Amino acid sequence: MMTVGTPMLGARPDGRPVFNPDSMAHRKDAYARGGVEELIRLQTRFVYSEPDAEDLRRMAIERMCRLPTETILSFYDPDPGMDIAPLLESIAVPTLVAHGREDQLVTSAASEFIASRIPGSQLYLFDGKGHTPMFSATDEFCDVLRNSIRTGRAERTSQGSLAA
Template sequence: MFQPILERLCDNFRVVTVDPRGSGRSAGLHRPYTIAEHANDALAVIRELGATRLIGVGISMGANVLFRVAHQAPGLFSGIVTIGAPPAGQGQEHFSDDWIALQAEMRRNGEVEPMLRLHVGQIFSEPEMHEMLDSVVRSRLKLPKETLLSFFLDATDGDVTGILPAVHAPTLVTHGAEDRLVSFAAAEQTVSLLPDATLHVFNGKGHLPLFTATAEFCNVLEAFISSLAADRPA
Protein backbone atom coordinates (compact mmCIF):
# COMPACT_ATOMS: atom_id res chain seq x y z
CA MET A 1 0.00 0.00 0.00
CA PHE A 2 2.94 2.33 0.56
CA GLN A 3 4.37 1.66 -2.90
CA PRO A 4 2.73 4.65 -4.70
CA ILE A 5 4.02 6.98 -1.98
CA LEU A 6 7.52 5.52 -2.12
CA GLU A 7 7.62 5.82 -5.91
CA ARG A 8 6.59 9.47 -5.63
CA LEU A 9 9.00 10.48 -2.87
CA CYS A 10 12.11 8.33 -3.16
CA ASP A 11 13.72 10.38 -5.93
CA ASN A 12 14.09 13.31 -3.55
CA PHE A 13 13.96 11.79 -0.07
CA ARG A 14 15.30 8.85 1.85
CA VAL A 15 12.16 7.13 3.12
CA VAL A 16 12.48 4.72 6.04
CA THR A 17 9.58 2.47 7.05
CA VAL A 18 9.66 0.27 10.13
CA ASP A 19 8.16 -3.07 11.13
CA PRO A 20 6.98 -2.27 14.68
CA ARG A 21 7.77 -4.75 17.42
CA GLY A 22 5.52 -7.77 17.06
CA SER A 23 5.19 -7.51 13.26
CA GLY A 24 7.19 -8.27 10.13
CA ARG A 25 10.82 -9.10 10.84
CA SER A 26 10.96 -7.24 14.15
CA ALA A 27 11.20 -9.04 17.48
CA GLY A 28 8.03 -10.20 19.21
CA LEU A 29 6.44 -8.20 21.98
CA HIS A 30 5.55 -8.99 25.56
CA ARG A 31 2.36 -7.40 26.79
CA PRO A 32 1.70 -4.82 27.90
CA TYR A 33 3.67 -3.04 25.18
CA THR A 34 2.98 0.59 25.91
CA ILE A 35 3.24 3.75 23.82
CA ALA A 36 6.27 4.74 25.92
CA GLU A 37 8.01 1.46 25.03
CA HIS A 38 7.06 1.94 21.38
CA ALA A 39 8.60 5.43 21.54
CA ASN A 40 11.82 4.01 22.99
CA ASP A 41 12.02 1.54 20.10
CA ALA A 42 11.36 4.30 17.57
CA LEU A 43 14.03 6.51 19.14
CA ALA A 44 16.56 3.66 18.92
CA VAL A 45 15.82 3.23 15.20
CA ILE A 46 16.05 6.98 14.57
CA ARG A 47 19.39 7.29 16.36
CA GLU A 48 20.73 4.35 14.40
CA LEU A 49 19.87 6.16 11.16
CA GLY A 50 22.04 9.11 12.13
CA ALA A 51 20.03 11.52 9.96
CA THR A 52 20.89 15.20 10.27
CA ARG A 53 17.46 16.31 9.02
CA LEU A 54 14.53 14.14 9.93
CA ILE A 55 10.80 14.48 9.24
CA GLY A 56 8.69 12.12 11.33
CA VAL A 57 5.41 10.97 9.77
CA GLY A 58 3.01 9.41 12.26
CA ILE A 59 -0.13 7.57 11.18
CA SER A 60 -2.96 7.53 13.75
CA MET A 61 -1.51 6.43 17.12
CA GLY A 62 1.90 6.46 15.45
CA ALA A 63 1.71 10.24 15.76
CA ASN A 64 1.36 9.89 19.53
CA VAL A 65 4.53 7.77 19.49
CA LEU A 66 6.37 10.52 17.59
CA PHE A 67 5.16 13.17 20.02
CA ARG A 68 6.61 11.14 22.89
CA VAL A 69 9.90 10.80 21.01
CA ALA A 70 9.98 14.55 20.28
CA HIS A 71 9.28 15.32 23.93
CA GLN A 72 12.00 12.93 25.07
CA ALA A 73 14.56 14.18 22.54
CA PRO A 74 13.95 17.88 21.77
CA GLY A 75 15.52 19.03 18.52
CA LEU A 76 15.59 15.54 17.01
CA PHE A 77 12.90 16.26 14.40
CA SER A 78 13.10 19.01 11.82
CA GLY A 79 9.36 18.56 11.47
CA ILE A 80 6.49 16.22 12.30
CA VAL A 81 3.53 15.21 10.13
CA THR A 82 0.48 13.56 11.67
CA ILE A 83 -2.29 11.65 9.89
CA GLY A 84 -5.54 11.08 11.76
CA ALA A 85 -3.91 11.40 15.17
CA PRO A 86 -5.96 10.90 18.37
CA PRO A 87 -4.01 13.03 20.91
CA ALA A 88 -6.10 11.85 23.86
CA GLY A 89 -5.38 8.19 23.04
CA GLN A 90 -7.98 5.51 22.47
CA GLY A 91 -10.45 6.96 24.95
CA GLN A 92 -14.07 7.91 24.49
CA GLU A 93 -13.26 11.49 23.54
CA HIS A 94 -12.44 10.91 19.87
CA PHE A 95 -13.71 7.37 19.20
CA SER A 96 -17.20 6.04 18.55
CA ASP A 97 -19.39 4.27 21.09
CA ASP A 98 -19.14 1.10 18.95
CA TRP A 99 -15.35 1.22 19.26
CA ILE A 100 -15.42 1.62 23.04
CA ALA A 101 -18.01 -1.16 23.47
CA LEU A 102 -16.11 -3.66 21.30
CA GLN A 103 -12.85 -2.78 23.00
CA ALA A 104 -14.42 -3.59 26.38
CA GLU A 105 -15.83 -6.86 24.99
CA MET A 106 -12.44 -7.85 23.60
CA ARG A 107 -10.89 -7.14 26.98
CA ARG A 108 -13.36 -9.63 28.49
CA ASN A 109 -13.26 -12.43 25.91
CA GLY A 110 -9.94 -12.00 24.08
CA GLU A 111 -11.60 -12.22 20.64
CA VAL A 112 -9.87 -9.89 18.19
CA GLU A 113 -11.68 -10.43 14.87
CA PRO A 114 -14.85 -8.37 15.58
CA MET A 115 -12.71 -5.42 16.71
CA LEU A 116 -10.38 -5.85 13.76
CA ARG A 117 -13.28 -5.83 11.28
CA LEU A 118 -14.68 -2.66 12.84
CA HIS A 119 -11.26 -1.03 12.74
CA VAL A 120 -10.56 -1.93 9.11
CA GLY A 121 -14.03 -0.78 8.06
CA GLN A 122 -13.52 2.58 9.74
CA ILE A 123 -10.02 3.26 8.46
CA PHE A 124 -10.86 2.24 4.86
CA SER A 125 -14.26 3.91 4.73
CA GLU A 126 -14.14 5.34 1.20
CA PRO A 127 -16.26 3.43 -1.36
CA GLU A 128 -13.26 2.66 -3.57
CA MET A 129 -11.65 0.76 -0.69
CA HIS A 130 -14.57 -1.56 0.12
CA GLU A 131 -13.43 -4.37 -2.16
CA MET A 132 -10.18 -4.77 -0.27
CA LEU A 133 -11.60 -4.88 3.28
CA ASP A 134 -11.72 -8.67 3.60
CA SER A 135 -8.18 -9.07 2.26
CA VAL A 136 -6.89 -6.50 4.75
CA VAL A 137 -8.65 -8.29 7.61
CA ARG A 138 -7.17 -11.64 6.51
CA SER A 139 -3.73 -10.09 6.33
CA ARG A 140 -4.04 -8.56 9.81
CA LEU A 141 -5.25 -11.87 11.26
CA LYS A 142 -1.91 -13.40 10.26
CA LEU A 143 -0.23 -11.24 12.89
CA PRO A 144 0.41 -12.85 16.28
CA LYS A 145 -2.66 -12.57 18.48
CA GLU A 146 -0.57 -10.87 21.17
CA THR A 147 0.32 -8.14 18.67
CA LEU A 148 -3.34 -7.51 17.86
CA LEU A 149 -4.39 -7.51 21.51
CA SER A 150 -1.58 -5.10 22.28
CA PHE A 151 -2.58 -2.76 19.44
CA PHE A 152 -6.16 -2.49 20.65
CA LEU A 153 -5.69 -2.71 24.42
CA ASP A 154 -2.21 -1.73 25.60
CA ALA A 155 -2.04 1.96 24.61
CA THR A 156 -3.25 3.03 28.05
CA ASP A 157 -0.56 5.74 28.08
CA GLY A 158 -1.62 7.03 24.66
CA ASP A 159 -2.87 10.41 25.88
CA VAL A 160 -0.22 12.95 24.83
CA THR A 161 -2.26 16.13 25.36
CA GLY A 162 -0.23 16.99 28.45
CA ILE A 163 3.10 17.06 26.59
CA LEU A 164 2.03 18.72 23.33
CA PRO A 165 2.63 22.30 24.56
CA ALA A 166 6.28 21.31 25.09
CA VAL A 167 6.74 19.84 21.59
CA HIS A 168 8.24 22.69 19.57
CA ALA A 169 9.00 20.90 16.30
CA PRO A 170 7.01 22.45 13.42
CA THR A 171 4.07 20.11 12.89
CA LEU A 172 1.72 19.58 9.98
CA VAL A 173 -1.52 18.08 11.30
CA THR A 174 -3.50 16.33 8.56
CA HIS A 175 -6.93 14.78 8.93
CA GLY A 176 -9.63 13.40 6.68
CA ALA A 177 -12.83 15.40 6.97
CA GLU A 178 -14.82 12.13 6.76
CA ASP A 179 -12.66 10.16 9.22
CA ARG A 180 -14.92 7.54 10.82
CA LEU A 181 -12.33 6.26 13.28
CA VAL A 182 -10.95 9.43 14.87
CA SER A 183 -13.20 12.49 14.96
CA PHE A 184 -12.07 15.72 13.31
CA ALA A 185 -12.17 17.37 16.74
CA ALA A 186 -8.98 15.44 17.48
CA ALA A 187 -7.08 17.40 14.81
CA GLU A 188 -8.45 20.67 16.14
CA GLN A 189 -7.32 19.76 19.65
CA THR A 190 -3.84 18.79 18.44
CA VAL A 191 -3.39 22.09 16.61
CA SER A 192 -4.64 24.08 19.59
CA LEU A 193 -2.10 22.50 21.95
CA LEU A 194 1.06 22.55 19.80
CA PRO A 195 3.18 25.74 19.76
CA ASP A 196 3.92 25.51 16.00
CA ALA A 197 1.24 23.65 14.05
CA THR A 198 -0.72 24.00 10.85
CA LEU A 199 -3.75 21.99 9.76
CA HIS A 200 -4.49 20.45 6.38
CA VAL A 201 -7.93 18.93 5.80
CA PHE A 202 -8.48 16.20 3.21
CA ASN A 203 -12.03 16.91 2.15
CA GLY A 204 -14.15 13.85 1.43
CA LYS A 205 -11.45 11.50 2.76
CA GLY A 206 -11.34 9.15 5.71
CA HIS A 207 -8.69 8.03 8.18
CA LEU A 208 -5.83 7.27 5.76
CA PRO A 209 -5.72 9.94 3.03
CA LEU A 210 -2.11 9.04 2.24
CA PHE A 211 -3.54 5.92 0.54
CA THR A 212 -6.78 7.35 -0.88
CA ALA A 213 -5.47 10.80 -1.87
CA THR A 214 -1.83 9.93 -2.48
CA ALA A 215 -0.99 12.73 -4.92
CA GLU A 216 -2.52 15.40 -2.67
CA PHE A 217 -0.81 13.96 0.39
CA CYS A 218 2.61 13.92 -1.30
CA ASN A 219 2.13 17.49 -2.56
CA VAL A 220 1.23 18.68 0.92
CA LEU A 221 4.14 16.80 2.49
CA GLU A 222 6.65 18.15 -0.03
CA ALA A 223 5.38 21.71 0.44
CA PHE A 224 5.72 21.36 4.21
CA ILE A 225 9.29 20.08 3.91
CA SER A 226 10.14 22.91 1.49
CA SER A 227 8.77 25.44 3.97
CA LEU A 228 11.02 24.03 6.67
CA ALA A 229 14.06 24.36 4.42
CA ALA A 230 13.10 27.96 3.63
CA ASP A 231 12.91 28.76 7.34
CA ARG A 232 16.41 27.43 8.11
CA PRO A 233 18.96 30.14 8.84
CA ALA A 234 21.53 30.76 6.09
Protein backbone atom coordinates in the same frame (compact mmCIF):
# COMPACT_ATOMS: atom_id res chain seq x y z
CA MET B 1 7.13 16.09 12.27
CA MET B 2 3.79 14.92 10.90
CA THR B 3 0.76 13.42 12.60
CA VAL B 4 -2.11 11.77 10.72
CA GLY B 5 -5.45 11.00 12.38
CA THR B 6 -3.78 11.05 15.78
CA PRO B 7 -6.07 9.94 18.59
CA MET B 8 -6.14 11.34 22.08
CA LEU B 9 -7.49 9.78 25.24
CA GLY B 10 -10.59 11.02 26.92
CA ALA B 11 -12.81 13.70 25.50
CA ARG B 12 -12.40 16.88 23.52
CA PRO B 13 -12.48 20.18 25.42
CA ASP B 14 -16.22 20.42 24.60
CA GLY B 15 -16.74 17.07 26.39
CA ARG B 16 -17.54 15.07 23.26
CA PRO B 17 -15.55 11.86 22.69
CA VAL B 18 -12.50 11.70 20.41
CA PHE B 19 -13.10 8.09 19.33
CA ASN B 20 -16.31 6.98 17.68
CA PRO B 21 -18.39 5.69 20.64
CA ASP B 22 -19.98 2.95 18.50
CA SER B 23 -16.56 1.68 17.47
CA MET B 24 -15.26 1.77 21.02
CA ALA B 25 -18.24 -0.12 22.50
CA HIS B 26 -17.90 -2.91 19.92
CA ARG B 27 -14.12 -2.93 20.36
CA LYS B 28 -14.37 -3.28 24.14
CA ASP B 29 -16.82 -6.16 23.81
CA ALA B 30 -14.78 -8.00 21.17
CA TYR B 31 -11.57 -7.47 23.16
CA ALA B 32 -13.18 -8.91 26.32
CA ARG B 33 -14.17 -12.03 24.36
CA GLY B 34 -10.79 -12.32 22.62
CA GLY B 35 -12.46 -11.89 19.23
CA VAL B 36 -9.30 -11.17 17.26
CA GLU B 37 -10.78 -11.36 13.76
CA GLU B 38 -13.80 -9.34 14.91
CA LEU B 39 -11.46 -6.64 16.26
CA ILE B 40 -9.62 -6.52 12.95
CA ARG B 41 -12.80 -6.34 10.87
CA LEU B 42 -14.23 -3.64 13.12
CA GLN B 43 -11.03 -1.61 12.95
CA THR B 44 -10.82 -1.80 9.17
CA ARG B 45 -14.50 -0.83 8.80
CA PHE B 46 -13.84 2.43 10.64
CA VAL B 47 -10.30 3.05 9.35
CA TYR B 48 -11.09 2.46 5.67
CA SER B 49 -14.54 4.05 5.73
CA GLU B 50 -14.69 5.56 2.25
CA PRO B 51 -17.16 3.82 -0.07
CA ASP B 52 -14.42 2.91 -2.56
CA ALA B 53 -12.04 1.45 0.06
CA GLU B 54 -13.16 -2.19 -0.09
CA ASP B 55 -9.84 -3.34 -1.57
CA LEU B 56 -7.91 -1.54 1.18
CA ARG B 57 -10.13 -3.16 3.84
CA ARG B 58 -9.66 -6.62 2.34
CA MET B 59 -5.86 -6.25 2.09
CA ALA B 60 -5.61 -4.90 5.64
CA ILE B 61 -7.71 -7.76 7.05
CA GLU B 62 -5.62 -10.37 5.23
CA ARG B 63 -2.36 -8.78 6.41
CA MET B 64 -3.42 -8.27 10.03
CA CYS B 65 -4.92 -11.76 10.39
CA ARG B 66 -1.41 -13.16 9.81
CA LEU B 67 -0.06 -11.42 12.92
CA PRO B 68 0.32 -13.35 16.18
CA THR B 69 -2.77 -13.17 18.40
CA GLU B 70 -0.73 -11.58 21.20
CA THR B 71 0.36 -8.76 18.88
CA ILE B 72 -3.20 -8.04 17.81
CA LEU B 73 -4.57 -8.06 21.35
CA SER B 74 -1.71 -5.83 22.50
CA PHE B 75 -2.67 -3.26 19.85
CA TYR B 76 -6.24 -3.11 21.18
CA ASP B 77 -5.30 -3.16 24.88
CA PRO B 78 -6.29 0.22 26.36
CA ASP B 79 -3.18 2.14 27.43
CA PRO B 80 -3.87 5.05 29.79
CA GLY B 81 -0.30 6.25 29.27
CA MET B 82 -1.12 7.25 25.68
CA ASP B 83 -2.44 10.69 26.60
CA ILE B 84 -0.43 13.03 24.40
CA ALA B 85 -2.22 16.24 25.42
CA PRO B 86 0.30 17.20 28.13
CA LEU B 87 3.17 16.92 25.62
CA LEU B 88 1.77 19.04 22.81
CA GLU B 89 2.83 22.51 23.98
CA SER B 90 6.44 21.34 24.39
CA ILE B 91 6.83 20.25 20.75
CA ALA B 92 9.39 22.59 19.22
CA VAL B 93 9.76 21.30 15.67
CA PRO B 94 7.74 22.24 12.57
CA THR B 95 4.65 20.04 12.65
CA LEU B 96 2.05 19.18 10.04
CA VAL B 97 -1.15 17.84 11.60
CA ALA B 98 -3.23 16.02 8.97
CA HIS B 99 -6.60 14.36 9.26
CA GLY B 100 -9.42 13.07 7.09
CA ARG B 101 -12.39 15.36 7.63
CA GLU B 102 -14.76 12.33 7.38
CA ASP B 103 -12.75 10.08 9.73
CA GLN B 104 -15.15 7.51 11.24
CA LEU B 105 -12.72 6.31 13.94
CA VAL B 106 -11.13 9.46 15.40
CA THR B 107 -12.96 12.76 15.03
CA SER B 108 -11.08 15.43 13.07
CA ALA B 109 -11.70 17.73 16.06
CA ALA B 110 -8.92 15.77 17.80
CA SER B 111 -6.44 17.02 15.19
CA GLU B 112 -7.85 20.53 15.43
CA PHE B 113 -7.17 20.40 19.18
CA ILE B 114 -3.68 18.97 18.64
CA ALA B 115 -2.80 21.65 16.09
CA SER B 116 -4.10 24.38 18.38
CA ARG B 117 -1.70 23.24 21.13
CA ILE B 118 1.50 22.72 19.10
CA PRO B 119 3.18 26.10 18.61
CA GLY B 120 3.41 27.05 14.93
CA SER B 121 1.87 23.83 13.67
CA GLN B 122 -0.13 23.62 10.46
CA LEU B 123 -3.41 21.71 10.11
CA TYR B 124 -4.57 20.13 6.85
CA LEU B 125 -7.95 18.40 6.57
CA PHE B 126 -8.58 16.03 3.65
CA ASP B 127 -12.11 16.66 2.38
CA GLY B 128 -14.19 13.53 1.94
CA LYS B 129 -11.48 11.26 3.35
CA GLY B 130 -11.39 9.04 6.41
CA HIS B 131 -8.73 7.84 8.83
CA THR B 132 -6.03 6.95 6.30
CA PRO B 133 -5.71 9.71 3.69
CA MET B 134 -2.21 8.49 2.88
CA PHE B 135 -3.91 5.49 1.23
CA SER B 136 -7.22 6.94 0.07
CA ALA B 137 -5.84 10.27 -1.21
CA THR B 138 -2.22 9.37 -1.90
CA ASP B 139 -1.51 12.05 -4.52
CA GLU B 140 -3.02 14.81 -2.38
CA PHE B 141 -1.27 13.48 0.73
CA CYS B 142 2.14 13.46 -0.96
CA ASP B 143 1.55 16.91 -2.46
CA VAL B 144 0.63 18.40 0.93
CA LEU B 145 3.56 16.70 2.67
CA ARG B 146 6.07 17.83 0.03
CA ASN B 147 4.73 21.38 0.13
CA SER B 148 4.85 21.45 3.92
CA ILE B 149 8.49 20.32 3.92
CA ARG B 150 9.46 22.81 1.21
CA THR B 151 7.52 25.86 2.38
CA GLY B 152 6.29 25.21 5.91
CA ARG B 153 2.70 25.65 4.70
CA ALA B 154 0.06 22.94 4.90
CA GLU B 155 -1.53 23.36 1.52
CA ARG B 156 -1.86 21.54 -1.74
CA THR B 157 -0.08 23.08 -4.69
CA SER B 158 -3.08 22.43 -6.94
CA GLN B 159 -6.32 22.08 -4.93
CA GLY B 160 -7.14 21.06 -1.39
CA SER B 161 -8.42 22.19 1.95
CA LEU B 162 -6.32 24.38 4.22
CA ALA B 163 -7.69 24.55 7.73
CA ALA B 164 -7.13 27.77 9.60
